[in-house]
Structure formats: structure tokens, C-alpha cells
Amino acid sequence: MEYSFREIEQKWQAFWKENNIYKANINPEKPKYYVLDMFPYPSGAGLHVGHPLGYIASDIYSRYKRLKGFNVLHPMGYDAYGLPAEQYAIQTGQHPAVTTSKNIARYREQLDKIGFCYDWSREIRTCEPDYYKWTQWAFIQMFNSYYCNDEHQARPVTELVEAFSEQGTEGLNAACSEELKFTAAEWNAKSEKEQQKILLNYRIAYLADLKVNWCPALGTVLANDEVSEGVSVRGGHPVEQRVMRQWSLRVSAYAQRLLEGLDTIDWTDSLKETQRNWIGRSEGAEMSFKVKDEDLEFTIFTTRADTVFGVTFMVLAPESELVEQLTTADQKQAVEAYIAATKKRTERERIADKRVSGVFSGSYAVNPLTDEAIPVWISDYVLAGYGTGAIMAVPAHDSRDYAFAKHFNLPIVPLIEGCDVSEESFDAKEGIVTNSPKTGAERRGGLVLNGLTVKEAIAKTKLYIAEKGLGRVKVNYRLRDAIFSRQRYWGEPFPVYYKDGMPYMIDESKLPLELPEIDKFLPTEQGEPPLGRAKAWEIDGYPLELCTMPGFAGSSAYYLRYMDPQNDKALVSTEANEYWRNVDLYIGGTEHATGHLIYSRFWNKFLFDLGVVCEEEPFKKLINQGMIQGRSNFVYRIKDTNTFVSLNLKEQYDTTPIHVDVNIVSNDILDVEKFRNWNPEYKNAEFILEDGKYICGWAVEKMSKSMFNVVNPDDIVEKYGADTLRLYEMFLGPIEQSKPWDTNGIDGVHRFLKRLWSLFYKGDEFIVTRDEPSAEELKILHKTIKKITYDIENFSYNTSVSAFMICVNELFALKSSKQAVLEPLVILLAPFAPHVAEELYHLLGNQGTVCDARFPVCNDAYLVENTVKYPISFNGKVRFTLELPADMSKEEVERTAMSNDQTAKQLNGSAPKKVIVVPGKIVNIVF
């Protein structure tokens, strides 16, 4: 019998499906293990060979855990809302729901071929009303909550209302957009509308006028993580700043917990570091500066309180509310012109343009420590959204302030002993402080920092300003609230209606609020979002929200829904949540480091505060799979001809490299006939060959259609089978490393499976015997068990595949086909190559499924070696080896080595200075 993978794979895939082998149920008798893949956005292009990499890795782990006796939850679904389907709808009129379900069907077909152990009964799609009902529900809970900074958790807004009516803002410590102060009497006197407006300032889901990333080409607002270098991540369209009324989530309230939580989870250091940087905690001080000759003061934020004696000017962000107050009459025109010019520029232009710009406001601030009057400038290098939107500029010790001071000829006062600021600023937080205050400018009882280190000076200044009421210690975060409105059609509708211009939540009993049908997927003539086209988009006569939710809405809690996907009473039942708890192993790409992986953690923490979920962190362990790059092939056309020259001859001609479809190239040799048929342009192509072959050039590039280097897993499965694909993807290299896909090596793993098969069948004869295995055979088996177990636990799957190859090669060399060795081997292999393993498991006489076998355990007794091959080295260089008994003493090894003829030859008369014997390892003779 031949290894006929097609037959085997179809047979067992059908068997698994019919017998619900991968159905997961709550079972308190067994420990749970939850393995999750980042669910895909079903794009029209289908899966390429890079996508399943992580899925195969998680599948192996799921199957391994099951063999180890765990009750494994391993679900899959689709992140079904998204821009591409909508853009396609605009172009073709095809409803995004239609495109999406077609794409999903295609994805499913491709996934099914690979033999994953997903429990498909738990499939979710974010665009299904049954699913997004709970996305809307969570939004309502966020609207009805505020974040209490004293209790460090979300609390009901009703508690806030109660507090306001009893004591106003007195004693309030809540996360908010703006610090407000009012009394109970003032609150109670306010109208419903005014009160609602104030509450928005505290709600976790809130509506506010914000400076947002507006992308005109997409016609929508984008979140910070959806914009990179001034253009949209999707499509690369320019993004500009615009103030708009938008829904936002107060993610910033959770900044500290998001930061601290990182210490409790098992993620890679680099990913944690990325999140830490994104959260961007910085400890500093807020300090108030009075405005000279005015009854005004404003607050700045600094992490370098120690440099307050070196402040030579102040800078406001152009968007700051203070600009209006501080601009004097004679500077008004200049300031307005500057602000107008700044507004016109897109984010991208501002980033690209490194030129210093700014304008003097006309006002002066007073340094509270020196009483010096210092000019207040306005410049776009200060951001409105960070800190207070105002800074004290210390050009000697901040490079941006330095550039500004140089440009506008402002004074630079160095504050560190011996630092040279003639060419650049001294930004390092080290050295001894001087000039603080300057000699002769000391004040009685004033702050003196001279002689201290920077660190000491910062601490002393903070203490001083707090005591004197000049400011306070403050922690700032770079993390911004997440803008949650999108002016698009294909997303979750907000469960929101408007009454008197104020937002209200629709009743939970009316959920889900379904996405309405519209005639065209474009904004209305009035520039409203597409939902403005929906008929009767209102509730009880009140208009509904026209924006929809962003892509990350549906992916923020999907891992919870898998625990209890059909529940229509709750997002997840307490029973299911308390059993499955959180994701034990999450596998996905690093590209979600600052988006999905922050939002999910936030969302989960919020639900944790509500008592809906029992674990504060959603993903205990996370592994990033590397990207699979493409390996492109090139042909070389001689310029202005239709003649192509083989790689090693191309230097003799003037050629243009042209991408050629990798699917018509094998081992870099071009199939010339297929090439002629590939494109009509090449029908009459001529070739200059070498050794009768056309050899292509190659390069590693992104896998994409335009490079003609896309490899479809379906084709691989068709030609070699799913088990070969699975093994080969793992064999390519460490899971977390990026590497190019090169189909060339695949024959190796396919040969391995054929050789494994040959241990069972010789021709049509089944040759497995029940004979007792020899010590040698048992050693081969147990060595493999040990290695595979270790490798799976450490996600080193590439070396596991090698270990299987070594094992089979060794058994093959011994012509060994014994049940007692092959059966454990088949079980070991089952997580990697489940189809062939299932077939062989049954051939060995087993019933049921190999998925429920018991993972073999290594018996070290079989691994004991009687002898050790000692490498004998001289001055670190190995010259020969000696085979000695394993239990030989150190002294005896030394004596044996020294008395050897070859040793005498190597020493050549010299006396050894030192002999190092590492028992069981090596001997090194130094002379």
C-alpha cells in the first residue's frame, strides 16, 4: 500500500466531523485549556500560505494538551466588519454582507482542508446581530459607567449623580475630560440637558468634540493606531486633523492598570515594551505660571522640574484655549495667521516638515522661582493633547526647545556643570546642577539646587513646589482615549438616540439594534454618514446615531463569546466564564500590539469591574508568529527584445529583471512552456539557457499578488497533503521568526512521511510485528518522546520535526517495525500530522480517535549510556576522541587520557600545565 494522503485526509476529516471529535463541553472533572488564534478578517484574496502558520502552531498545542488530559477549547470565527468589503460595495453595489459571507465560505473551505481541531459549533461572526448585540450591550454599560480613581475601578454613573446632588464635585476623584467644580446646589439647579452634558465629561463611553484623525479619502475618522506617519494604515490615504463630535472610550482611565497588568502576563518582553511605550507613563510635575500684569495663570507639565531656573520662554500649543487669552492686541494678527497656517497643514506635512515655526503671543509669564518675566510663544511642536498643552521651555536641556531658541534667538541658560550647549542641548538626566539659582540671584528661603545631582534636584523641586502651592506632582500618560465613531456603513450601529441634542441609550431589551438597509453605501448629500440614507432610522420619533463602531469593537471581547456563543441572556454565562476563565495561549501577529491587544485588555478590565468576567487579564500567554515573506523569482529580459537570459549569463547583456509567477518555477528553474502561456506578451519569448535550463533569480519580498509570489495552501494540500503542509510550515524555522516561504524544501518532509509509512507497509504487506523491542529501539523511541515533549512545551516545533525525522531514519536503518515502538510514535506525531497519525493508529488496531490517546511519557531508564565519547582537546582544540565508561571517575579519565599515545604525540615533549576534565563532557589539556 502506498501512502495515499488524499484518501486518508478526506476519510478522517469526514470521520472527525461526523463524530464531533472537536466539540468542546464544560467538564468540571477535567482541567481546562483555552487556545485561541487571532481571528481573521475574511478578505477577498483568500488565505495564502503565511496565514495558517499561527493556526498550525496553536492546533499542535491544542492537540498536545488534549493528549495530556486537558479539556481544550479551540474555537475560530471571523472579524467580519471592515473597510475592504465596504469599499468594494461602493465600487460594485454588491452588499458588504454578501461579499463577506462569500469570503467566509472560501476561508472555511481552505481552513477545513488543513485539518484543524476547531470546535466549529462555536463559530462567531462579528457582523451577526446575535453577536454584535453584546458589543452594543457593552457600549451601553460603558456609557452608564464612570471611572473612580480612588477605587481604581468603573462605577455606575448613578452613584455619580447621587454624589453630585449631595455634595457637588467636592471630594470627587474621577477620570474625566476636563476638571469641573460645582456645588450640590448648582448641580440641582441645572436643567436635564445641562446635567447630561456634565455627565458626558465622566462617562467611560462619552461623546465629545475632539481633534480627530479625519481621512477624507475614506470619509471617516480613524483611531491613533489606524494612522501611521500621517496616512491611514489601510490604503495609505492622507489624514488631517479636524475637530468633530465623536464617541470615545475612556481607555486612558485604565492606563495605570494596563501598565501594571503587563507584569502579570506571559508575553514577550518586546511586546510588553511596545505596550509600555504606547501607554507612555511619565512622572513629573504640574506647575502654575502667572501671567505678567494680568490676573491670569496657566499650568504646564514637566518631567524636568529641576530645570526651572533655565526656563527662558514658554510655549503653547496652537489649539490651546490659552492662546486666545494670552494673545495681546498688537500680536493678534500674527497669531491668527500662524494658527490658520497650522490648521491647513495635514499631519503628514507637519511631520515631514522639520522646520521650526512659531509666533510670539505678546504676553509674558512670571517664573515663580525667580520672578523673571519670560515670553510666551505659540508653536505646533507643542501638542494640545498631551499634558496641559503648554510647556516651560528649557533650551539648554531639551533638543526641541533648543532648536526653537536658536531659530528665534532666545537665550539658552545651561544648568549642568561642565555641559557644552554651544552646538546642541544636553538632554541627559545626569550631572551636577549649577546656576540654580544663578550666583547673586539667591533668595532668602528660596529653592537652591546647586551641587545636587539631577535626580536629587527633581525630587527637591517637586517637594518645594508642592509645599509652596506652586504646583503638584503629576503622572501623565501618552495613551489617549479611543475614538469610537466611524462615518461608515459596515460596522455595528450604536444603540444611541438623540433627544434635545443629547445622547441616550436605547433600552437593553431592544437589542440588537440591527444595521438597516440603505440604497447606496455613500455619505448623504448633506455629508452625513451612510446611515443617514436609512429609512425610519429612529426610535420613538427620536433620531438614531448615524455613525457605526470601529473595527476593534467586535474583536475586543470575542474570546469571551466563544465560551458561550449561543447565549441570548448574557455575553457569557457565569458558569461558562468561571470554567473557561481566560485564554491560556493566544497566537497572533505583532501588528496588533498597540490596537487590538490594548483595547481587549481595556474592555476585559471594564467587564471585570462590572463583575461580568472573573479574570482581569484576557490573554495569559501570547506568542507572536513571525511573518511569512514571499520569495519572488525573476526572469531577465534583454532590453527592447523578447529574449530572456538565464541568471548566470545575464551580466553579458543589458537586462531588465521581471517578476515571474513562482508557481511556474521549480527549484529556481523556469518551466519555459508555462512561461510562454502565462502571459500573451511572452508567447513568442526566446530564451538563452545555461546547461539547457533557464535559471531564475530570486529575492525575499512581501508576499503579494503584484510580486507573483503568492502561494496558496490549497495547491500545496492538493500536491502533498495537509500533513505535509503542516509539518513543512513548522519545519521552516522558529515560530516567532519571520522567514520567506520557499516551496523548494517541502519534498523533505513529504519524504519523511513516506518513509514513516514504509515502516508499516512493504508493498501491500503490513509488516508491523508484536515483537519485543530491543534496548536500542526503546532508546530511539524514548529519546524522541523526551525531545518532542520538551519542544512542544517550548514551542520549538521546527526542531520537533527534525527529531521525528531522526527517529524514523534510525528505525528505518534498523528495519524496525514493532508495534510497541510505532504506536507511541504515532501518538507523538498526532498533533503535527493528525491525518496520517489517525490512519496509522487505526491500522495498529486501535478504535476511537488518536486525539483521545494518552501522550507517551519518557522513561529515562532507556536512555542511560554505558560509555561516553570524550573529545580530547589540546589548548581548546579537539584532536581525537576516547570512548570511556560513563561511570569512570574524573581522575581515572584524566589518567587514561594522559597515558594515551596520541596525547604524547600532541604534547610532543611539552609538559602539560593543566588538565581539565568535565565528567561526561570533555577533556582539555593545556600545555
Added chain:
RNA sequence: GCCCGGAUGGUGGAAUGGUAGACACGAAGGACUUAAAAUCCUUUGGCUUCACGGCUGUGCGGGUUCAAGUCCCGCUUCGGGUACCA
């Protein structure tokens, strides 16, 4: 600029401080075959030698050590993330 990763044969990669290059691809040679495919066997880092062997070798330069791909210091270079965050 800053923060993370990498750099080992023609290629993908392996190696708790202890014989660098496991395993696999490719290549070369051979067996089987009328032939091809498949399969099997041998060789395969470089230089050198008829051969035994020798020299050299993990991006570069130093260092620690009996012993360094592995640890430390300083560079080069390639990926990825981030960008006026005060």
C-alpha cells in the same frame, strides 16, 4: 532620533559556555530501471594534501575563560515598532 529583534554553508535552519553546521533542501556521484518518476546508497563550509592529516571558519574589532556562535564592551549592517509625549 529612540525602543525592540536579528546576522551561522549555495538555501531554510541546529547547537544547557564543552567536537559549530543536527535535520532538511539543493548539488555531485552511484544502484535499480529499456527509460523516466519514485526509492535506496555515498559525498557535500572554505583552503590545502595522492593520502593520513593540517590550516581556517558563526557580520567586524577588542575582552573574560582551560574552553565563546553562546558571556561582557565598542562598532557595522539588516528587519520591525515608534515618532516632536515636555
